[in-house]
Amino acid sequence: MIRMLLRVLGHEYARPVRRTVALMAAAAAAEGLSYALLVPVLRELFGPAPRDAWPWLAAFGAAVAACAVLRYVSDLSGFRVGTTLLRGMYHRLGDHLARLPVGWYDAGRVGEVSVMAGRGVLQAMSVIAHLLAPFANACVTPLTIVAVLLAVDWRMGLAALAAVPVVAAVQAWTARSTAAADAERHARDHEAAARVLEYLQAQPVLRAGGRTGERFEALDTALRDVRRASRRGVLAALPGVVGLAVVVQAVFTALLVLGAVLALGGDIGAAEVVAALVLAARGAEPLLALAEAAGKLRAARAELARLDAVLRTEPLPEPREPVRPAHRGLDLESVVFRHGDRTVIDGVSLSVPEGRRVAVVGPSGAGKTTLLRLLARFHDVDEGAVRVGGADVREIGTDALMARIAVVFQDVYLFEGTIEENVRLGRPGAADAEVRAAAAAARLDEVVERLPGGWEANVGEGGALLSGGERQRVSIARALLKDAPIVLLDEVTSALDPVNEAAVHAGLERLMAGRTVVMVAHRLRTVQRADRVVFLDRGRIAEDGGHAELLRRGGRYAGFWAASTAPAPGG
Structure with a gap:
């Protein structure tokens, strides 16, 4: 995704994009690591001298504040880079379109480019500003929490780690099952937009011929196709959303049962069990939001692919040593x-x-x-x-x-x-x-x-x-x-x-x-x-x-x- 984004934008934007990605990943990792301080906090609170928890509480508060600052800096960087990328994308697309041969612009192509230059560019460039941070949270924070759980108790950490390939498989399956539906929805959207434009432009002729009813039917058919495609897209994505929720809840339940068994057997203390459950709950939150973020990322990736296809269209070659015509024949x-x-x-x-x-x-x-x-x-x-x-x-x-x-x-x-x-x-x-x-x-x-x-x-x-x-x-x-x-x-x-x-x-x-x-x-x-x-x-x-x-x-x-x-x- 990032490689395609950089290819579409050009390598001059590689450094700010990578810096923003690194900041967002660091913020997500810091958030997961900060929860590791819950273990000593809870140990002290559940121990004989709860007042001794104040230093750990202060450290936890400082870590949360540091995470907030890092999150603010990464989000601000995302918005600034996103704005820069949007401006750069419009300039690059405009410059490239001006170099393409006039014969490239047929009627269908003009409509496609007009949609791409409007909604398409905005959706593709929203990746950095709006989608990358939630996606980084959904990927990095749970993995960091798994690492913390491994440090707290290796058995609970392994139980949480077992969910990683399952979640990845569910996401891959969802992406495959929704790809065709997304492509159909895009095609139906373009068809409906063309029918709306045609209907508006043809009003004088249609009214003079008394045939507005037929055109309404054509437009209604296109809109019904959009509705059907949207419904198929939702139905295609629904198993993945439900599957992800089931996996997350099953893992949380497994950790709850495992923690109870270990606590009753005296292998770990109550503080570790509570901390592990808090960590698991915190890791589940971004995972449950992953379905929505992944869907938006797939749509943005599709727009990036269309932009990439246009930008990779070669203009007519220019001569290295141009010649001048000798006459006007x-x-x-x-x-x-x-x-x-x-x-x-x-x-x-x-x-x-x-x-x-x-x-x-x-x-x-x-x-x-x-x-x-x-x-x-x-x-x-x-x-x-x-x-x-x-x-x-x-x-x-x-x-x-x-x-x-x-x-x-x-x-x-x-x-x-x-x-x-x-x-x-x-x-x-x-x-x-x-x-x-x-x-x-x-x-x-x-x-x-x-x-x-x-x-x-x-x-x-x-x-x-x-x-x-x-x-x-x-x-x-x-x-x-x-x-x-x-x-x-x-x-x-x-x-x-x-x-x-x-x-x-x-x-x-x-x-x-x-x-x-x-x-x-x-x-x-x-x-x-x-x-x-x-x-x-x-x-x-x-x-x-x-x-x-x-x-x-x-x-x-x-x-x-x-x-x-x-x-x-x-x-």
Whole structure:
């Protein structure tokens, strides 16, 4: 557990963590040892001169006070180290996530990471602050008390020692029996969270379609699954909790009987019997709390394992000696890319000369967006090579590569903040005049003029306070401000109304002017402006040529084009 914690955190935190563990173990051991003073105290109290017990009582009081101070110091260290670890964990996780390839972030992964970065990190980092001290007490204090019992009377000490392997076996059995239930509960929690989020986001569509009842049923099903998984988890842990209590009570009863037999036989005195029973009762208390602490530790360990898996995910390798692209052209050479068992891009070779525009069209699932992502090195290819300016993207530093590429996707994400702040993401150090010029070129200034607050208008989380067309204008203005020589466009106008489409097209024309462009598009207006059209199907280039040329051929592209531009039935 501690080794995994240090691996997740990094070795720079090893010393404070080990110091805290040592302090907590010392406090637990000191607590057990302090009870050894009960033996001379009780001997004197039960003896002919009870007043002689005062020195031993004073020593016992001093030992208890020392234990309290040591406990305070260890707990304080735990809280301080826990706070430091929490801050360090967030920094390390954030830095690592920023280095992972963009292609790593699919829809399911984003939800998983968001839960992990919230509840998961807090639960994992609570080990030092809240869970380690009870666990140390449950392990170290009873063992110390067993050692004291061995010193008081070896027979009673051996009786107590016999319980150690039994308790360890019960805990191991409980951990094995609850592992599957814990994993199922985690999966059901994620499923329920996804259903809640889906239900909230789909409210406008569901209410318009009058289908809220069905969605309630889906959400209720997910919540029922969580309840069933929770019940199975409790039932799986219950035998271990009951077994531990039975073992502890059985050992205490055995010590009581053994002590009575020994006392009646005159082998030990009443003081030793009472002291042994007090020690046994004190050792039983942390053992009975072990079940709860162990359950929380298992949950924290599971979160640590998930954090460890993310942190051990390797980012795309950076070149030791980065090269600089010689020009602005793009090339794909026999590129193969697989996602799991599926080949998404299969042997694609494509050359885009500097300053030219290439449109990529094809049916859904053909691999068009993946092609753009490979050009931006969101993923590394499995075979072949992607070249920018004649250099393999794997030999170009990430910062240098992204400085040369501007990407505008269909689904635009804006950070909560002002319009100006979102535009400045393209080039944070740009002057105000450059920001205004980029906004005017993207016709974003029209949006700014009609919004209350103008440039200081808040766009909301994800840009929710703006329409789809307005978000696209922000995205284009951001790309214009970046002024990258290569532009990648993905279905930018596929879901816009005519007014916004016209404005976005005007901004795109300014963005594409003089740049190397690869665009995924379906609209006639976009494709006709391309110097070349590539028809992609099942990850392969089926046809390649100019728009008019491909229409004259009457092949796959012509059929696809006719189907996509045909008027709707009854229109």
